[in-house]
Amino acid sequence: MQRVLIVEDEIFVALELESILEELGHVVVGIAADTRKAIELAALSVDVALVDYNLRDGATGAALGQRLAREFGIKVIFQTANPTSLGKGVPGTIGVLSKPHDADQVENAIDFVTGRSPSAPRAFVVFSRDASA
Template sequence: MTSRILVVEDEIFVAAEIEYVIAEMGHEPVGVAADQETALKLAARADIALVDLNLQDGPTGMSIGRILAQTHGVTVLFMTANPSQLGNGIPGTLGVLPKPVTERELKQAVTFAVARHRDIEATPPQRLKLFNWGGQMAASA
């Protein structure tokens, strides 16, 4: 079953590579958002979002992730070179994968996010730091 995945990333070459991998895996890339306005316009079309923190309009990734998860029911996975900026995470989001990311790690992260969106247990990629929000722990006991 295909998932619709939004890429929130302002570096176009990185975004294009992520979209390519998503499509290669059989999922539907719903678009690339380089800022909060674009991300929120595309929110209704997404099941899952891969979100960078620092975008064209500044460090808006955290608020984008929060809005996508809490308002639109999107499964959010952060991908950033600055994972410490997230502290203990954003309620309702899965976790953070530190950049740079290999193609294999990206595929594992997408597979994990798709499984969690469908409420299926899955093993997270090794470098993925999971957030725990009262029953929202990505890897259930």
């Protein structure tokens, strides 16, 4: 069981993801649609954050993900329909899960970033070590 933060500005997408995570046995600490709310929720002992690239306050996902990893030690998984928008990666973060994704891909991505699985799911792009160092 992981404590997961959902950072997604499309409420129906966020609620579906929350349902998937809870069915998988994870605890959703909250849903944030922008940077301010995400930082507020990050203080609640979060293990993993699923961060959309485009949020209510713009294309702030990359900077937010880096901040969550650096300041809070959270394992960050980006989620976006356009993984190339993150280039070779974001320092401190792990990778990007392509949207749309299903429950198995979400579960496998979380298992991978938390060390419970040795391989990433097919829809998950692991950032190069140079980018995530």
